[in-house]
Amino acid sequence: MQPQKRYFIHTFGCQMNVNDTNRMGEALAGMSYAPTPTADNADLIILNTCSIREKAEDKMLSALGRYRQVKLQRGALIGVGGCVAQQEKKKILEKVPYVDFVFGPDAIGKLPDIVSRIETEKVRVVETAWVDSENYVFPQADPKTSVGRTTEFVTVMKGCDNVCSFCVVPHTRGREVSRPFTDVLQEVARLTTVGVREVTLVGQNVNSYRGGISFAQLLLRTAQVPNVERVRFTTSHPHDLSDELIEAFRVEPKIMPHFHLPVQSGSNEVLVKMKRDYTVAAYMERLNKLRAARPGIAVTTDIIVGFPGETDEDFEKTYQLCADVRFDGQFAFVYSPRPKTVAGLKEVEWGPVPHEVKVKRLERLNALQRQCSLEVMAPLVGQTVEVLVEGHSRTREDRRFGRTPHNRVVNFDGDAPIGSLVEVQVEAASQSALSGRQLKTLSLPNVVIPEVAPVAESCVVG
């Protein structure tokens, strides 16, 4: 019998990419590849890339340099998938001669064919065609790869029909395609059979979902699937935050009280250049309505600092917006031009912001956010929070780790099985996590979840 081959996937970027990595693992399992937690003994290494920010691309190139040794020593196959692969296939193949294959997000299901071709025909393979909406088949998650997890992603749509001027997604993932709601609900039901109790519905722009019912209805129906305790989703565009979706937050407690609502800038002038399709006033109107419907809801956001043409005054408006809203968390980044985007092409015309100015603005914004996050977390000390136990704490093996409904990370002393809902007494708080001790167990999962590393977690996220 031939020894089983091993694969290692290095994932860059967001939750969408982590989800794609899981689908890649499932495709490879079908051809007798098993995951390995380190690249050093892998026979196949895949970099699942992200091109939202320039830094991620640089990180991919430096990782490729490291994996070259494994290629030299073991003859490992090396492939590049994801958004950078879609956009820069020619550059990757020219610059990195030891890359064996390049494949786009729509070619994940073809991985077995791609790998077989390289193994038998000894050729380099490029597979980056988009599949148009009528023919696109969403990869079905295999519940076996979710064993060991109580929280899982479920893809509900792909692509994006918006044209935000800084964003590569429309160029790398194509137009929006929604998955039929019956398929989504069936996948959620299958996941519950291995102990999954929390699902996060994912898509580039989930709240414009059109898979036979509205996105709000999809959330409500997902919440009704037996053994589902928590429903989350990511990520959203403010102009698709409908009254119906807000109402769903009011009526369904299983939709978790956390909304990631990217604002990107607090200046209307910048928002117009970004082609974001809303004003600051419209964003605030939606946000206030959401907060009224679900008091105490955690709101997080994305912000781009130093967008081309952003003046000091524009930035002050963003700073003021953040000071007023007091987001629970924010992902703020300095602008970097991305290939083929309108903002990248017009950067010189609109006026590039000097790097040191961008960095100073980002530091101010981050300092404000640290203060806002601490204001949210500190008052929780002494209180009891509900936590879904996800596994061992990453900082201390003998502690547990989980999240509150508001998506706050909690590390705690306790021994509740993975998948339990427990009450935790909060004893300490930092801006990013809570610490405490387990009080009582509120409920157990419907099946015993083994404390093993999940099968598809043969990846690191960079």
Ligand code: SF4
């Ligand atoms: S809505 Fe999001 S994914 Fe779509 S173009 Fe804008 S930033 Fe990109």
